[in-house]
Amino acid sequence: MLNLNNLLLQVIRLLLTFVIIFLTLIIFGVSPFDVFESILYGSLGSYSKFIRTLIVWTPLCLSALALIYTFSAGMWNIGIEGQIIMGAVGATFVARSFLGDDLISPYLQILMAMFFGGFWGLICAILKIKGKVHEIFSGLGLDFVASGIVIYLIIGPWKRAGIASTSGTDIFHKASWVPTVGDSNFPIFLIILVLFLYIFSLIIFRYTSLGIRLKATGINTFATNRFNFSSEKYIVFSFLIAGAIAGIAGFSQSSGAYHKLVPSVSGGFGFLSILIVLICSRNIYFTFIVSFLFAALIVGGSQLQIKLGLDHSLIGIIQATFVLSWLVLQKIEIEKITYKQISKMFAK
Amino acid sequence: MILLENTLVTVISLSTPLIIAVIGETISEKGGVINLSAEGTIMICALFGFIGAYETDFAVVGFLCAMVLGAGISFFISYCDINLRMDQIAVGFVLTILCINLSNFLGQDYVRINGPLITKFSIPFLSDIPFFGSVLFNHSLITYLSIVLIPLSWLFLNKTSYGLAIRASGENPSSASSRGINVKRMRLLSCVMGGSLLGLAGASFSLYTKYGWSEGHTTNYGWIVLAIVIFGGWNPFRAAVGAYSFGLLQVLAIKAQSVTLALSQILPLLPFPLMIFILIFIQYINRDEIKNVPKWIVAILGGNQPQSLGKKLPEEIK
Structure with a gap:
């Protein structure tokens, strides 16, 4: 199955992508080696930095x-x-709630987060199927409705004692935080959850008819209806489970990263994870790895300001350039270009 | 009366960039391309419009810079869509993220500094009319342009052969192609026109409405533009009504700030649920599932989504 020629082409594409990123950085007058050194140091340089990377990584790879x-x-x-x-x-x-100081709080939180997230995904699916609303527009609309709800909750019913400000709710009771190992902040609970969900998804996509039918729905909706199964059912299922998993990512953000509800609780990770999946073209293994790379970039990016005096938006530029050039290079037949150029070089 | 007059003046000048952007996005979507990079395009064009105007001391140069940049970004999207056969939504989305970060990175030296300012230009005689004079004819040139653009873009889309060709390519590329329309060129044309208008809108943010530059200067306006285009049912006049209503909403939000904090934060998000309702409504009307809908409601809320919006061109179109 493994096509060596194809693999070689992908490696060349990857190298070209890095060349483009390096060139972009050089155009901005930044040394690429300095940038990547400080990112590496800032994300994996010490134990606490590694844990920060993990805490960013969990919501990213879940979404x-x-x-x-x-x-x-x-x-x-x-x-x-x-x-x-x-x-x-x-x-x-x-x-x-009254369960906030109980030891079972994190587990109930996960269930509730899955329920809320799944519900929000379900709305999108129902709008798609019953209302034939393009999922981009409904999704975009629901994003802003959700952020409106959060802002309302933070200013209104869940405001901090005394003052109403947009800085967030009160910090949760310690029992509601994501369980960690002993005194260290190692989020063992989240890591196990991530591993479990990834293996679960691998099995679904590899070994069950559910996964195959899901993929078939994506490839050709009309054909699936001929094969006597309703693609609508699978669209609903995909949104429901996606919403539930994204809900867990939200739990990881509120109870693992901030320990309270803040207006920008998603941290833009939803949009970032769209970039990740675009690069990985739905490959579960790649998604696992690339989301870690992106998390390392984000955490390491906070070092850029301190060490090199560069704005952290450089990280966003690197990520987006990476995705864009990778997507464009996928569509360009490199082998043809190189053959032509080689023949031209020999002609001279 | 004076309160009403002042409110209307504020609404019209506040909505200037939105009107331009909404018309640009409408033209683009009529041709079949969802320019999902609107958020990023407006943001980075706001920056480059400001830089252009600041470095040369001419506001016009700023507007031109922004238009060229906006056209360039949309050209890239339509090139990827038409020639490389990539997903236009993916490209637009990645470009949004790229442009937002680029504008934050490149704009650091320009945060909160003063540059050239567009001054008000009262139209002689007309501005002396009581009430209407001060509401309509006492603005800057870019505001007049935005008002003039509304009927112009409608005429362009509905009464010219280019407009017809653009609409045909957006509705059904295959049959448009067999009627001898160069569908690829029409898609490119509509997308680049829309993009340059988005650029102009960005510049009118940083040079007029929200004068200056700061990080995240036009956050969420691009997404709101996408919502208002749908609210307007792909019709420039109704889109303009949507944009002015949003302007009014913003004014109300500022007024409400002193009363309740929550309301002022949530009011600007109102276009998004409205957009979803409109989309559902359009679909139900088009499927004739709701009978006896009064005609005036259909006229206000209905609309026809271009049928090949966001889809790739069929393979056979050369």
């Missing part, structure tokens, strides 16, 4: 995993941001 389901069904789930936000709202709902 990327969620997107694999919807992309497999051929749907553009831009509503992922809203699903993350609603997941965080669900988690906060439990954390602020």
Whole structure:
């Protein structure tokens, strides 16, 4: 199955992508080696930095995993941001209730986050099927509705004691935080959850008819109806499970990263994970790795300001350039270009 | 009366960039391309419009810079869509993220500094009319342009042969192609026109409405533009009504700030749920599932989505 020629071409494409990123950085007058050195140091340089990377990585790879389901069904789930936000709202709902100081709080939070996120994904799916609303527009709309809900909750019913400000709710009770190992902040609970969900998804996509039908829905909706199974059912399923997984990402943000509900609780990770899935073209293994690379870029990027005096938006530029040039290079037949150029070189 | 007059003046000048952007996006979507990079395009064009005007001291240069940049970005999208056969939504989305970050990175030296300013230009005689004079004829040139653009773009789309060709390519590329329309060129044309208008809108943010530059200067306006285009049912006049209503909403939000904080934060998000309702409504009307809908409601809320919006061109079109 493995086509060596194809693999070689992909490696050449990857190298070209890095050349483009390096050139972009040089155009901005920044040394690429300095940048990547400080990113590497800033993300993996010490134990605490590594843990920060892990805490960024969990929501990223969870929402990327969620997107694999919807992309497999051929749907553009831009509503992922809203699903993350609603997941965080669900988690906060439990954390602020009378169960907030109980040891079972994190587990209930996950259930509630899955429920809220899944519900938000379900709305998108129902709008798609019943209302024939393009999922991009409904997703975009629901993103902003969700952020409106969060802002309302933070200023209104869940405001901090005394003052109403947009800086967030009160910090959760310690029992509602994501369980960690002993005194260190190692988020063992989240890591196990991520591994479990990834293996679960691998099995679904590899060994079950569910996964195959999901992919078939994405490839050709008309054909699936001929094969006597309703593609609509699978679109609903993909949005439901994507919303639930994105909800867990929201839980990881509110109870693992911030320990409270803040207006920008999704941190833009939903949109970022769309970039990740675009690069990985729905490959689960690649998504696992690339989302870690992106998390390392984000955490390492905070070092850029301190060490090199560069704005952290450089990281966004690197990520987006990477995705864009990778996508464009996929569509360019490199082998033809090189053959032509080689023949031209020999002609001279 | 004076309160109403002042509010209307504020709404019209506040909505200037939105009107231009909404018309640009409408033209682009009529041709079949969802320019999902609107958020990023407006942001980076706001920056480059400001830089252009600041470095040369001419506001006109700023507007030109922004238009060229906006046209370039949309040209890239349509090139990827038409020639490389990539997903236009993917390209537009990645470009949004890229442009937002680029504008934050490149704009650091220009945060909160003063540059050239567009002054008000009262139209002689007309501005002396009571009420209407001060509401309509006492603005800057870019605002007049935005008002004039509304009927112009409608005429262009509905009454010219180019407009017809653009609409045909957006509705059904195959049959348009067999009627002898160069569908690829029409798609490119509509997308680049729309993109340059988005660029102009960006520049009118940084040079007029929200004067200056700061990080995330035009955050969310691009997404709002996408919502208002749908709210307007792909019709420039109704889109303009949507944009002015949003302007009014913003004014109300500022007024509400002193009363309740929550309301002022949530009011600007209102276009998004409205967009979803409109989309559902359009679909139900088109499928004739709701009977006896009064005609005036259909006229206000209905609309026809270009049938090949966001889809790749069929293979057979050369």
